[in-house]
Amino acid sequence: MASQLTFIGAGNMASAIFGGLIDNGYPAEAITATSPDEDMLKQHRARYGIQTTSDNIAGVSEADVVILAVKPQIMRQVCEPLQDALQISRPLIISIAAGLTIETLGQWLGDDSLPIVRCMPNTPALVGEGATGLYAPSGLGESHRALAGELLSAVGIVEWVEEETLLSAVTAIAGSAPAYFFYMLEAMENAGVERGLSRDTARRLAIQTALGAAHMAKESEHDPKTLKQQVMSPKGTTERAIASFEQAGFEKMVDDATLACFDRAESLARELRDQ
Structure with missing residues (x-):
């Protein structure tokens, strides 16, 4: 029953x-x-x-x-x-x-x-x-x-x-994280439009690419770093794009964002406890 x-x-x-x-x-x-x-x-x-x-x-x-x-x-x-x-x-x-x-x-x-x-x-x-x-x-x-x-x-x-405190880390990399990916999709859509694609086409391509990449990461025996490297050819287009991300401090940007989320989850817990 x-x-x-x-x-x-x-x-x-x-x-x-x-x-x-x-x-x-x-x-x-x-x-x-x-x-x-x-x-x-x-x-x-x-x-x-x-x-x-x-x-x-x-x-x-x-x-x-x-x-x-x-x-x-x-x-x-x-x-x-x-x-x-x-x-x-x-x-x-x-x-x-x-x-x-x-x-x-x-x-x-x-x-x-x-x-x-x-x-x-x-x-x-x-x-x-x-x-x-x-x-x-x-x-x-x-x-x-x-x-x-x-x-x-x-x-x-x-x-x-x-x-229990690790739930704040879960919030940072899962609970709030769908918005991070939506933000990335928004930026990719806008970039596609800037390069001449229609907004609908850019959106569909970005969403399907995100879906496919996530599915590959889930099903593959390789970690994300290896999968990234497998897409990159020496002196190719992907390598140039990743280099641009690295020069802009992408990994630190992600770390800073998740830390801000983590800290807010912790402070929210204190505020709610003391209300």
């Missing part, structure tokens, strides 16, 4: 996860989503056939797993009213909120002994190609770890980290 899942919050990431679960055969009737937005809930009922409610307490009362999928800034006001209901049902809690530590979540939920898993998914989960980092404290049971991994793997790959 499938575990009863309740999503507190029914936005894009929540719907990506329960949509992926349903696409992979999870029974829709075992999934509940809550939101104050009745129009959103109506759309989810029609599209997915899940249960919905605007009453968070009712939603968690019989849940085996509660997925916290609201913005970090409103998480406290969402969690605190659930304390009594969670003391009775004691479900597995999975938080997809950036920056909120398990210690902070435990305080807001009124019990630091509740089983809690933190995860950092990214937006390609919307198309079943997500990359999710997961962390659980050492005392969490293996069955809870396995269940959390199974649920999140419905929308892409999952990687467990051994320290």
